[in-house]
């Protein structure tokens with residue numbers, strides 16, 4: 001503990017030193033940053049048991065336990081198909097929200113879904129990852145999934161000027177009307193993301209190599225199609241519900257089929 005106090009004092013002294021010398025050269029600033037990092041590392045390594053938050057302990061116990069169960073119940077045969085490489089069938093962009101997970105629409109997402117997650121299920125804030133799935137892993141489907149009660153949508157529809165720079169950056173690319181943070185804006189954001197993807201992957205869509213699908217995972221039944229429904233609201237830019245219902249891809253999704261899960 002004593003060591004920890006000295007570490008904090010040292011950290012404060014380093015900050016004061018930095019503040020006193022605004023004209024410092026970049027190399028000096030870099031040296032200060034490295035020193036501060038070293039202090040924090042030293043401080044963290046000396047933290048005693050009192051610093052272990054009860055919630056941290058509980059969550060890590062659960063994670064460890066669940067991983068041990070997973071290892072016990074999944075043997076070499078399970079991993080065999082993908083130990084040497086991945087072959088996903090869809091690139092999926094979802095919100096990072098903890099209530100949204102791929103198991104709601106894929107019982108075995110391992111080696112099947114290349115999932116990119118961020119606040120507001122956006123392409124522009126994770127563009128490289130999305131490109132990797134579509135252009136390098138050649139998934140035939142790009143599925144963009146919004147969800148009911150999305151905090152990012154709510155935040156983007158309000159004043160978020162007090163947020164930190166990185167959060168502001170990720171919220172500012174969500175183009176929805178102010179004051180409208182409900183399901184209507186969730187749907188609008190999905191349409192906007194599909195539009196963005198259409199422009200980005202235009203050639204692949206035209207050639208039929210890629211289908212871009214916009215959907216809403218509705219765990220609150222806001223769209224009145226059933227709680228937990230993955231409602232398809234956009235296919236390659238088509239948003240008219242009547243026309244969507246006639247599309248083969250939508251009909252295939254709606255069919256409760258017992259066909260093989262891997263037709264490709």
Ligand SMILES: [Zn+2]
Pocket residue numbers: 095096097119120121147149150151152153
């Ligand atoms: Zn969300």
